[in-house]
Amino acid sequence: MLLRQAVSGSARLAVLLLLGCTARLTVDDTAGKDASDADTDIDSDTDADTDADTDTDVPPVDRDADGSPEGEDCDDTDRHVFPGAAEAWDDEDGDCDGVVDGDGAWAGDIAMAATAVYEGRRYNFSLVCPFTGTRTLGVLDFAITCTPDTDDTDAQRLLGETLLVTPDDADVSGDTWEDGVVFTSSNGWDSDGEGRIAWSSFDDADVAVEMGGVSLAASGSGEIARE
Numbered sequence: 001m002l003l004r005q006a007v008s009g010s011a012r013l014a015v016l017l018l019l020g021c022t023a024r025l026t027v028d029d030t031a032g033k034d035a036s037d038a039d040t041d042i043d044s045d046t047d048a049d050t051d052a053d054t055d056t057d058v059p060p061v062d063r064d065a066d067g068s069p070e071g072e073d074c075d076d077t078d079r080h081v082f083p084g085a086a087e088a089w090d091d092e093d094g095d096c097d098g099v100v101d102g103d104g105a106w107a108g109d110i111a112m113a114a115t116a117v118y119e120g121r122r123y124n125f126s127l128v129c130p131f132t133g134t135r136t137l138g139v140l141d142f143a144i145t146c147t148p149d150t151d152d153t154d155a156q157r158l159l160g161e162t163l164l165v166t167p168d169d170a171d172v173s174g175d176t177w178e179d180g181v182v183f184t185s186s187n188g189w190d191s192d193g194e195g196r197i198a199w200s201s202f203d204d205a206d207v208a209v210e211m212g213g214v215s216l217a218a219s220g221s222g223e224i225a226r227e
């Protein structure tokens with residue numbers, strides 16, 4: 001009799017254990033919060049129950065704790081760099097918009113004044129010369145192109161059909177470029193000058209160029225904008 005009761009009790013215990021195991025195996029965190037699961041988030045299975053979190057989602061990583069996760073943050077090792085951050089003139093893309101500082105295409109009109117002394121006579125010219133250029137990763141490339149009126153024979157003879165102003169040294173960093181320029185005439189002469197571009201913002205800059213000389217001098221200034 002005692003033996004039969006012991007066997008019966010063992011059988012009930014085995015059934016209960018089997019039911020318990022079966023119940024646990026049906027818990028699936030991918031289905032969300034379960035009645036026996038203390039999780040509040042299917043991705044944060046930190047409780048002590050034994051159900052398996054089969055959710056394969058990976059929480060976003062934000063290494064520099066700037067609120068912008070890896071993938072959105074273009075530099076997840078620098079907490080000052082993230083989408084929407086303030087851009088600074090530091091040769092880095094601080095706001096993660098894919099553009100470093102004032103890089104891009106630039107254009108505007110430069111008002112150029114030139115004086116020439118030729119065979120004892122003084123000539124004055126005023127021209128509007130388009131500026132086109134690009135600034136990319138520390139390299140500045142531009143040309144100011146003056147094309148005197150074809151009817152102005154004096155300008156054609158002294159300045160040329162085309163007078164170009166180009167940078168002598170294209171390296172640029174920060175909000176100011178100041179270096180040599182070269183004035184090159186289609187008449188076959190060229191002359192060194194000085195140039196300066198000062199950025200008042202990431203979208204606007206002031207340009208100044210100058211070439212001194214006894215027989216020919218020129219200076220120009222104007223505003224350019226990022227296109």
Ligand SMILES: [Ca+2]
Nearest residue numbers: 066068073076
């Ligand atoms: Ca980050």
Ligand SMILES: [Ca+2]
Nearest residue numbers: 075076078081
């Ligand atoms: Ca960052």
Ligand SMILES: [Ca+2]
Nearest residue numbers: 088090092094
């Ligand atoms: Ca920057």
Ligand SMILES: [Ca+2]
Nearest residue numbers: 093095097099
């Ligand atoms: Ca940027």
